[in-house]
Amino acid sequence: MKKQMDPCMHSTEHILNQAMGRLFDCDRCFSAHIERKKSKCDYRFGRSLTVEELAALEKEVNGVIEADLPVAESFLAIDDAREVFNLGRLPDDAGERIRIVSIGDYDHCPCIGPHVASTGEIGSFRITSASHEDGVLRIRFKLKRP
Numbered sequence: 001m002k003k004q005m006d007p008c009m010h011s012t013e014h015i016l017n018q019a020m021g022r023l024f025d026c027d028r029c030f031s032a033h034i035e036r037k038k039s040k041c042d043y044r045f046g047r048s049l050t051v052e053e054l055a056a057l058e059k060e061v062n063g064v065i066e067a068d069l070p071v072a073e074s075f076l077a078i079d080d081a082r083e084v085f086n087l088g089r090l091p092d093d094a095g096e097r098i099r100i101v102s103i104g105d106y107d108h109c110p111c112i113g114p115h116v117a118s119t120g121e122i123g124s125f126r127i128t129s130a131s132h133e134d135g136v137l138r139i140r141f142k143l144k145r146p
């Protein structure tokens with residue numbers, strides 16, 4: 001497995017994915033590059049986002065952070081998990097029990113990565129830029145740590 005991801009950045013990825021779904025009916029990112037200083041997520045999406053839409057997205061993510069939602073884990077049998085979640089990004093050796101990471105009631109997602117204990121630890125979220133090419137919307141972002 002690759003080196004441990006930054007928990008703040010990675011937890012933000014969960015929130016951003018849910019926000020993209022809620023605001024723009026977009027699937028979770030198919031690729032992500034998560035680093036402590038700056039990160040990016042790639043979405044299959046048909047167009048770019050306007051400045052206003054990016055501002056709304058930023059506001060949505062920051063609202064979840066400011067709500068200081070608890071992050072919890074639970075476990076589901078893989079067959080049950082398959083009925084609820086898209087397990088396409090799951091590694092083949094994931095095992096029979098799938099770890100589900102919940103951010104309050106806002107987001108639930110199968111994941112093996114490291115997360116914060118509550119979203120208030122994340123700080124504030126800022127989209128640094130977004131671009132669209134060949135059906136892929138790329139969102140780059142940073143965090144201002146609390």
Ligand SMILES: [Zn+2]
Binds near residue numbers: 011014111112114115
């Ligand atoms: Zn995760």
